Amino acid sequence: MEFGEENSITRKPILRSSGVFPVVQNKDYSSKINFLGYWLLKRNIPEVTLIITLRDQIGKILLREIKIINEAKAFSINLKDILKKIKYTSDFIGSIETEFNTTRDMVFPYPALVLEYYNEKFNTCVHTLGRIYNDFEDLNENETFRVPETGFDIHETDDLYSFLSFVNGPKKNENGHIEYVITNSKSEKYNGSFSLGKINPFETKLIFFKDQISDLTNILDKQHGSISLKHNFEGFYPRFLVGNIQKSFPSVSFTHSYYDCTSCNTELDFWNRSDEKHYDSSVYVPIFNQDNQFTNLMIYPNFSPSDFIIKIDIHKKNGDKVYEENNFLQIKHENAKLLKINFNEILNENNLNENNYSAHITTNFKENKIPTRIKFGLDIGIKGLESKLPCNICFNTRMGNPLIENKPGSFHWAPIFKNRNTNITLGNFSTIKKYKKDANIEMNFYRMEDSLNVTKKLYVKANSEERFVINEHMDLKEFFYDEGWVTIKADNPYIEGYYFNIHKSGSVSGDHFF
Numbered sequence: 121m122e123f124g125e126e127n128s129i130t131r132k133p134i135l136r137s138s139g140v141f142p143v144v145q146n147k148d149y150s151s152k153i154n155f156l157g158y159w160l161l162k163r164n165i166p167e168v169t170l171i172i173t174l175r176d177q178i179g180k181i182l183l184r185e186i187k188i189i190n191e192a193k194a195f196s197i198n199l200k201d202i203l204k205k206i207k208y209t210s211d212f213i214g215s216i217e218t219e220f221n222t223t224r225d226m227v228f229p230y231p232a233l234v235l236e237y238y239n240e241k242f243n244t245c246v247h248t249l250g251r252i253y254n255d256f257e258d259l260n261e262n263e264t265f266r267v268p269e270t271g272f273d274i275h276e277t278d279d280l281y282s283f284l285s286f287v288n289g290p291k292k293n294e295n296g297h298i299e300y301v302i303t304n305s306k307s308e309k310y311n312g313s314f315s316l317g318k319i320n321p322f323e324t325k326l327i328f329f330k331d332q333i334s335d336l337t338n339i340l341d342k343q344h345g346s347i348s349l350k351h352n353f354e355g356f357y358p359r360f361l362v363g364n365i366q367k368s369f370p371s372v373s374f375t376h377s378y379y380d381c382t383s384c385n386t387e388l389d390f391w392n393r394s395d396e397k398h399y400d401s402s403v404y405v406p407i408f409n410q411d412n413q414f415t416n417l418m419i420y421p422n423f424s425p426s427d428f429i430i431k432i433d434i435h436k437k438n439g440d441k442v443y444e445e446n447n448f449l450q451i452k453h454e455n456a457k458l459l460k461i462n463f464n465e466i467l468n469e470n471n472l473n474e475n476n477y478s479a480h481i482t483t484n485f486k487e488n489k490i491p492t493r494i495k496f497g498l499d500i501g502i503k504g505l506e507s508k509l510p511c512n513i514c515f516n517t518r519m520g521n522p523l524i525e526n527k528p529g530s531f532h533w534a535p536i537f538k539n540r541n542t543n544i545t546l547g548n549f550s551t552i553k554k555y556k557k558d559a560n561i562e563m564n565f566y567r568m569e570d571s572l573n574v575t576k577k578l579y580v581k582a583n584s585e586e587r588f589v590i591n592e593h594m595d596l597k598e599f600f601y602d603e604g605w606v607t608i609k610a611d612n613p614y615i616e617g618y619y620f621n622i623h624k625s626g627s628v629s630g631d632h633f634f
Contacts, residue, residue, distance in 0.1 A: 132257065133225035139248040140217040141235045142285040142324050142361050143199050148239060148370035153197040153216060154535050155233045156566060156605040158634075160192045162531060163226065171219040174202055179288070179322030182206055182214070189220070194535075194568040194604045215287040215324045217252065229254060232634040234535050235361070242371040242507060242627035243540060247634065249359040249376040252289050262357055270348035270422045271378035271495050272362045273512045274302075274329060276336045280508060282347075282364045284327045284377075289355030293319040299350040300333070303421055305343035307457035319353075346420050346458050348380045364509055371627060373509035378495050381424040382456065389424045391490045391519055397553055398520030399482040400428070400490045404547035404616050406585060407434070407463045407477040408500050414510070415463040417481065418497030419449075421456035428485040434466065437476040439584035478585035480549045483517060492519070498618075505626025513618065515632045520551040527613035532633035536565065536590060536604040540621040540629075544588040544606060548580040550614040556582050559612035563588070565596060567604040574599050580615070608633065 143151035159165040168189040174182045183206055189195065203212060220231050229251065236245045253259040274282035296316030303309050314332040319325060329347070330336050339345070351358065363374030381389065393400060407415045419430075428451050434443035443466065449459070463479060466472075483494060494517040501510025536542050548559045561578040574596060580586045590596050608617065620630035 134227055134229050135223065135225070136219060136221050136254050137226045137229055137231045138217065138219045138251045138254070139231055139233050140215055140250050140252055140287045140356070142213070142287055142326065143216050144213050144237065145199050145203060146211040149237050149372065150239070151199040152236045152238065153218065153233050154236060154603050155195050155231065156533055157189045157192045157195065158232060158533055159189065159222070159226065161607060163224070165222050165224050165226070166190060167222070169221045171221070172197060173217040173219075174214065175217070175322050175324070176214045177324045179320045182208070191571045193566050193571045196568060196603055213324055213326055215322065229258065232533070234631070237372050237374070239370075241369070241625040242623055242629070243537060243621055244363070244371070244373050244511070244629045245535070245631060246361070246374055246376050247631055249361055250286055251357045253356065259355065263354065267383060268348045268350040268380035269358060269360055269377035270346060270380040271420050271497065271514055272346065272375050273344050273364065273418065273497065273499065274340070274347055275344060275364045276330055276340045277342050279368050280364055280366055282329045283362070284329065284349065285361040286325055286353070286358065287356070288319045288321060288323045288325070288353070290321050291355035292321055293353060296325070297352045301348040302333070302336070302339055302345055303347070303458040304340050304345040305458065310339050348422070349377070363512065366507065366509055369506040369508070369625065371507060371509065373511060373629070375512045375514050378422065378514050379493055380422045381491060381493050382422060384424045389492060391492050393488050393490060393520065395520065395522040398522055398551045399553060400485045401494050401517035401519050402480060402482040402549065402551045403496070403515065403517040404549040404585070405479050405481065405498055406545040406547070406587070406618060407467070407479055409464055409467055409477065410475050412503040414501055414503060416499040417461040417463070418499055418512070419451070419459040419461070420495070420497065421458055422495060423451070423453065423456070424491035424493070425453045426485055426489045426491055427452050428483050431482045431484065432461070432466075433480045434472070435478050435480065435583050435585070436474065437584060439581045441583070442472055442477070443470055476585065476587055478547055480583065481517070482551075490519070500620065500630065501628050502622070502626040507623070507626035509627070511620070511628045511630045513631055518551055518616070524613050525552070529609065529611045530613050530615045532608040532615065532617060534606055534608070534617065534619040534633045536600060536606055537621050538600050538602050538604070540623060542590045543620045543622060544617065545585060545620070546578070546580060546588070546608065546615060546617040547585045548582055548612065548615055557612055557614070558582055559610045559615055561615065562609045564607045564609070565599065565604060566606070567600050568602050
């Protein structure tokens with residue numbers, strides 16, 4: 121639902137908000153689920169009950185716990201600690217389900233949690249993905265709209281291999297089946313299918329694409345690609361955990377899948393341009409370009425049938441525009457391609473050698489046919505170090521909705537990871553074509569040990585970005601003993617942002633703000 125739209129009088133309040141996560145522990149890495157007690161801050165809900173369920177790979181319940189969330193602080197569900205409680209010492213693949221319950225409307229049926237796989241040299245993280253439906257009404261509403269899942273990078277070499285993971289719902293699937301379309305870096309397409317056999321209720325599946333698609337290495341030819349997955353799964357929200365694993369530097373880089381909208385062509389799949397002073401949609405991304413860092417925008421062939429033009433502006437930290445290309449790229453649905461915009465090449469070609477550039481990406485759709493879902497990928501990494509895998513952040517552009525101008529401000533939050541060189545990037549960009557509104561921002565930092573917080577204030581000019589590096593603030597380095605969170609409260613509705621963990625190994629992880 122876009123801001124300004126009215127709630128239906130038949131809307132059912134959300135009293136249960138849940139997520140279910142594939143989790144792994146082996147000799148190379150383990151898993152955590154991190155979250156903030158944001159219900160107290162954003163919804164003024166004083167108490168939330170959390171049920172934690174650990175299941176093994178075949179779906180058997182191994183442990184259940186109940187926790188009361190009644191403080192605005194950081195929380196973590198650590199797989200290592202849970203396995204110690206049940207005296208489990210072997211490698212583990214299974215799932216953790218989290219169910220948050222209240223007596224007041226939580227608005228969204230999925231909570232704001234972050235899944236993390238980690239060891240000392242890397243971590244990778246993504247927000248809540250799959251969930252078990254609340255009831256038959258929830259199931260029917262979501263399974264009416266069933267499309268393939270796509271929108272992520274895959275690799276297949278001697279060192280890198282791609283995977284898909286999910287947790288089944290309460291219904292047994294007698295023969296899990298997937299039809300796929302691979303698009304390689306040359307935009308060549310390859311179709312096929314594979315079967316997974318019987319999938320038990322609540323079973324965790326971890327599928328390596330190379331085991332199902334024998335010629336995947338040749339198809340990708342040592343370059344990146346993407347894959348669309350049409351499935352027959354039922355009874356759970358099928359937002360998959362997807363990504364890539366590196367063997368030589370034991371690590372993972374994952375994200376979540378997203379709708380393949382190429383067959384979505386109803387009135388509900390499009391947004392009408394309602395105000396010519398707004399771009400059809402826009403999004404801000406930070407550009408990392410120092411010390412062998414690279415930044416790529418990935419454009420997947422997943423849009424509802426439409427033709428559009430991508431415009432790119434690049435700004436310095438002070439807001440000055442140093443690059444503008446109104447017709448950077450034309451996208452035609454009849455010739456859908458997998459495309460990569462290399463921001464380092466743009467900077468080099470235009471002799472832009474400073475640090476902390478940011479890009480404002482806008483879209484102009486033809487014939488007033490604007491998809492409601494416009495999804496890109498953001499890859500940021502470092503060349504020449506141990507890790508070969510960048511992060512691969514899945515995000516949507518913001519629609520040009522003039523009603524957002526009536527919002528008094530915005531509220532976001534993001535995790536902080538101790539000893540992982542967390543960078544917070546905040547952008548003040550808008551769908552408004554002649555945008556001039558500056559922003560006052562209050563950042564409040566929360567830790568796990570107690571409900572104390574540290575406050576910082578920022579001023580961000582229109583069309584500019586601010587980067588906040590935790591390691592550059594001694595008071596915050598001393599404040600955090602473990603994972604934490606930051607909230608970002610602004611007097612401006614257009615603030616967007618990301619968090620990144622930039623490791624000495626070259627591993628980069630991150631995601632967009634909640």
